[in-house]
Amino acid sequence: MSQKLSFQKASENDLEQIVSMYRISFKKLYDRYHDEKTSPYKEPAEVIQRKIRQNSSFFFFITEDRVRVGLIRVMLDPKQPNAKISPLLVLPSFQGQKIAQHALAAIENLFPDIKTWYVDTIKQEDKLVHLYLKCGYKIIEDKNQNIQPGMDLVFFSKES
Numbered sequence: 001m002s003q004k005l006s007f008q009k010a011s012e013n014d015l016e017q018i019v020s021m022y023r024i025s026f027k028k029l030y031d032r033y034h035d036e037k038t039s040p041y042k043e044p045a046e047v048i049q050r051k052i053r054q055n056s057s058f059f060f061f062i063t064e065d066r067v068r069v070g071l072i073r074v075m076l077d078p079k080q081p082n083a084k085i086s087p088l089l090v091l092p093s094f095q096g097q098k099i100a101q102h103a104l105a106a107i108e109n110l111f112p113d114i115k116t117w118y119v120d121t122i123k124q125e126d127k128l129v130h131l132y133l134k135c136g137y138k139i140i141e142d143k144n145q146n147i148q149p150g151m152d153l154v155f156f157s158k159e160s
Contacts, residue, residue, distance in 0.1 A: 005102050007110065010059035010071070012052050018059060019045045021071050025089035029122065033151045040087050062090070062103045069094040072107055081115040088119070104135045108160065115160050120145075123154040132156045 010018060022040050030041035051057050056078050062070035070090040076083050085107070090099045108117060119137060121128040123144060133139075137156035145153040 004064060005099065005106055006063050007060040007107065008063050010052065010061055012049060015045060015049050015052065018048055018071060021089060021091065022048070025091055033148070035147055035151060038147055060107070062099065064099070069099055070103060072103055074107060074111065081113050082118065083111060083114045084118040086119065100131055101135055117158040117160065118156065120153045120155045123152040124150065129154060
């Protein structure tokens with residue numbers, strides 16, 4: 001892949017495709033952890049639709065050569081120049097091509113006024129933890145969240 005990524009802002013009209021991308025991309029993690037409470041795989045369309053409608057929440061399709069290869073959501077903090085990314089997904093057929101890494105850098109450039117970026121992921125998923133560390137995110141010490149036995153969230157931040 002050429003890594004000529006671009007972003008296309010999603011709207012409520014894209015809800016069906018967003019839900020489909022959630023199911024396809026998060027199925028493997030759901031099958032591994034069977035997390036009924038917090039897994040994006042189990043997130044109802046109505047919840048995703050509410051997130052799309054939020055004023056400080058922006059969903060973007062990650063595209064390459066006009067093909068939608070992933071999705072990223074940026075949530076802006078209305079009181080501070082901070083943002084959280086959740087979720088970041090790359091469709092399985094496009095994984096392993098550094099798309100997530102390039103998408104993170106590109107989305108950060110798209111929001112130049114953001115001073116601190118936040119993200120979290122499953123602590124037991126070494127590839128995901130490695131991705132964020134490689135992209136300059138640092139683990140927020142003493143801020144882990146146990147979801148269930150064998151599954152914890154680890155939190156990261158990055159200063160711009």
